[in-house]
Amino acid sequence: MPAFNLNLRAISCWIPLLMACVVTGQAAESLLPAARQQELKKIQKQGVNFLKNSQLEDGLWTTETVPGISALVTTALLESGVPASDPVVAKALKRLEGYVQKDGGIYYEKSNHRNYETCISIMAFHAANKDGRYDSTIKNAEKFLRGLQWDEGEGIESSDTAYGGAGYGGHSRPDLSNTQFLIEALNKAGAKADDPAIQKALIFVSRTQNLESEFNTTPFASKIDDGGFYYTPAAGGTSQAGKTPDGGLRSYGSMTYAGLKSMIYAGVNEDDKRVKAANEWIRRHYTLKENPGMDQMGLFYYFHTFAKALDTMKVDQFKDAEGTQHNWRAELIEQLASLQQENGSWSNKQKRWYESDPNLATAYALLALSYCQPAK
Structure with missing residues (x-):
């Protein structure tokens, strides 16, 4: 997957921290042995073939009422090396264009998930935008997303626990999951780290961390104080882990x-x-057997976020709290290979968050695998 549009200063400032838990600069072969690279290609191909064969006649996957799944599948195919000119992808992109609304958002007309669907659609169009054909679509969608962010436009001040966040859309309270999609979508649209919308989002993100500091004075901050993150401090606070x-x-x-x-x-x-x-929490809870704190719920979403985060951090070898070095790419490939079905798909026995849908779970798995080539 293409590198994120982050400035060099933001990346380089991570090197001292990462040296404490990461081994870098090794040859690609030692980071991902040839046998594992072959396994990666094999399971990627099988997953791609499954998604190509499961596309509906209208160019979507699963159902027209949840275009977010189709946008995620389209992104997964593109990031797995399938070109935008491929008939399946071209058909999907054309169908997704039909969800572009007059307000710039990209969503099902009756949807309550307008932020989520627009964010994922931006990622799909960005991945296909090699010739600039989707420039205006992305820019209009970016403007729409900025209008959804909880800030002064919603009549709240920066002290409000909802400030800076994004929810599914409409008047739904903000949460970290939707906010991370907002930040990534803005980044894909060209926003830099110092963009006001991203800095507002950082205020919300900081308040979802169990860490008492000047960045988080919510009543939840000191009760656990383990450095990990939860779903939302807004509207009374919620963690999917309880x-x-x-x-x-x-x-x-x-x-x-x-x-x-x-x-x-x-x-x-x-x-x-x-x-x-946050880094210390991850070191204490490093695993690919479960979504820590949630067991098997949201497992494929976890794989995707796990891989994207470590790749963004430029991590090759990760040292856990016990001092064990993990070649996370090789371990992720091995784990996903063990979970892949005979037809090339993945699915979660835990039905929560639609992960029992093989289209969604396979899209998450392929996106996670797209980060498994050793960082250059």
Whole structure:
């Protein structure tokens, strides 16, 4: 997958921190042995073939009422090396264009997930935008997304726990999952780390971390204080991993990787206490057997966010809290190979968040695998 449009200063400032837990500069062969590279190609091809064969006659996947799944599948195919000119991808892109609304958003007309669907669609169009044909579509969608962000336009001040965040769309309360998609979509549209919208989003992201600091003075910050991230501090606070007896919001894996990745996008450096605490949480909970704190729920979303975060951090070998070095790319390939079905698809036995849908789970798996070529 193409490198994110981050400035060099934001990336280079991570090197000292990463040296404590990462081994870099090794030959590609040692980071991803030839046998594992062959396995990667094999399971990618099988996953791509499954998605090509499962496309509906109208160019979508699953159903027309959830274009976010189709946009995610389209992005996964493009990032797996399928060109925009491929008949399946071209048909999908043409169909997604039909969801472009007059307000610039890209969503199903009756949808309550307008932020999510627009963000994912921007990623699909960006991945296909080699000749600039989607420039105006992306820019109009970017403007739409900025209007959805919770800020002064919604009549709230920066002290409000919803400030800077993004929800599914409409008047839904903001959460870290949708906010990370917002940040990435803005980045794809060309926004830099110092963009006001991304800096506002950073305020929200910081408040989803279990870390008491000047960046997070919410009542949840000190109750767990483990450096991990949870779903949202807004509207009374929610963690999909549940609460502690005293009302603390439990940290979990997918949101912690999402939070750390979002901070990188926003230019937060390795000396920042938020980054250090998040990195330590990940070191203590490194695994590919589950979504830490959630068991098997959201597992494929976790794989995707795990891979994207470590790739964005320029991590090749990751050292866990016990001192064990992990070739995370090789381990991720091995784990996904073991979970792939005979027809090339992936799916989650846990139905929550639609992951039992093989189109969605396979899209997440292929996106995770797209980060498994050793960083150059």
